[in-house]
Amino acid sequence: MNQNVPSWIDLHLHSTASDGELSPADLVAAVAAAGVKVMALTDHDSVAGLAPARTACAVLGLQLVNGVEISCRREALDVHVVGLGIDPDHPALTEHLGVQMARRAARAQVINTRLVKEGIPDLLEAASAGAPQGIPARPHFARALVAAGVCKDEKDAFGKYLALGKPAYVKMDWPGLEEAIGWIREAGGVAVLAHPHRYKLTRTKLDLLLRHFRDAGGSAVEVAVANQEATSVQQLADFCSRYGLHASKGSDYHGPSMRWVQPGKMPPLPSRCQPVWSLLGIQEPNN
Ligand code: AMP
Ligand code: MN
Ligand code: MN
Ligand code: MN
Numbered sequence: 001m002n003q004n005v006p007s008w009i010d011l012h013l014h015s016t017a018s019d020g021e022l023s024p025a026d027l028v029a030a031v032a033a034a035g036v037k038v039m040a041l042t043d044h045d046s047v048a049g050l051a052p053a054r055t056a057c058a059v060l061g062l063q064l065v066n067g068v069e070i071s072c073r074r075e076a077l078d079v080h081v082v083g084l085g086i087d088p089d090h091p092a093l094t095e096h097l098g099v100q101m102a103r104r105a106a107r108a109q110v111i112n113t114r115l116v117k118e119g120i121p122d123l124l125e126a127a128s129a130g131a132p133q134g135i136p137a138r139p140h141f142a143r144a145l146v147a148a149g150v151c152k153d154e155k156d157a158f159g160k161y162l163a164l165g166k167p168a169y170v171k172m173d174w175p176g177l178e179e180a181i182g183w184i185r186e187a188g189g190v191a192v193l194a195h196p197h198r199y200k201l202t203r204t205k206l207d208l209l210l211r212h213f214r215d216a217g218g219s220a221v222e223v224a225v226a227n228q229e230a231t232s233v234q235q236l237a238d239f240c241s242r243y244g245l246h247a248s249k250g251s252d253y254h255g256p257s258m259r260w261v262q263p264g265k266m267p268p269l270p271s272r273c274q275p276v277w278s279l280l281g282i283q284e285p286n287n
Contacts, residue, residue: 012250021255
């Protein structure tokens with residue numbers, strides 16, 4: 001059982017500037033229609049959607065928080081760190097994100113080669129067609145596999161080819177957790193550990209990750225994401241209290257095809273949490 005409820009704030013959202021299905025303007029419209037008043041656009045390793053999102057937010061009366069979701073590593077684990085309140089024009093951040101995109105471009109070639117080895121037609125062009133800067137992420141390959149009739153849906157494409165341990169999974173040389181947190185802080189932002197439950201860690205390993213994240217300069221943890229179990233929300237809230245971390249919430253909405261995720265819908269934050277938006281100078285409206 002999950003307790004998704006409509007929220008006035010959603011601090012984790014994707015557009016076509018990374019692997020989302022909606023353009024920044026269409027995403028903002030969907031978020032506004034859900035009743036959200038404050039949103040962060042947090043595309044993977046890209047800030048390219050922020051300018052058009054800002055324009056759309058101004059028209060619809062939403063407040064936009066500049067965000068990004070950076071792929072990094074801690075030991076063998078791929079971890080995502082969301083930066084909130086960043087300066088998207090910060091030169092060092094822009095340069096690091098450029099390197100991330102170059103890594104993604106190189107990986108796309110390898111993914112395609114691996115798929116061809118599996119007897120699948122060359123899908124690089126198809127996967128690149130809908131991708132930002134023509135650089136496909138794994139979901140773009142998943143969509144191309146579905147369009148080519150190889151897989152029945154995106155989940156099937158990940159399960160058969162793209163997920164960890166599958167033939168077209170490519171281990172990445174992402175930057176370390178400390179580096180990603182450093183980039184965000186240097187650009188004036190607050191570092192938030194994204195969707196901790198999705199790393200499928202034991203309690204002990206989750207504890208170690210959160211402690212390391214805090215020691216490395218992280219400020220907050222996503223305590224509530226869409227469809228998260230109530231027990232896991234409570235567990236993360238306890239960890240936040242223990243380590244003095246603030247709490248964030250976001251749907252991680254990628255577009256209408258994942259019908260079980262809606263913008264602005266996630267469990268509420270437990271009242272003992274210190275909300276991350278207080279660090280961003282944002283107050284909850286009292287109506
Ligand atoms: P990438 O950043 O290119 O490695 O792709 C990771 C993205 O793929 C995530 O942000 C999700 O949007 C999506 N994803 C990861 N695992 C799955 C899965 N099992 N099924 C569907 N989408 C997934
Ligand atoms: Mn994604
Ligand atoms: Mn993520
Ligand atoms: Mn995300």
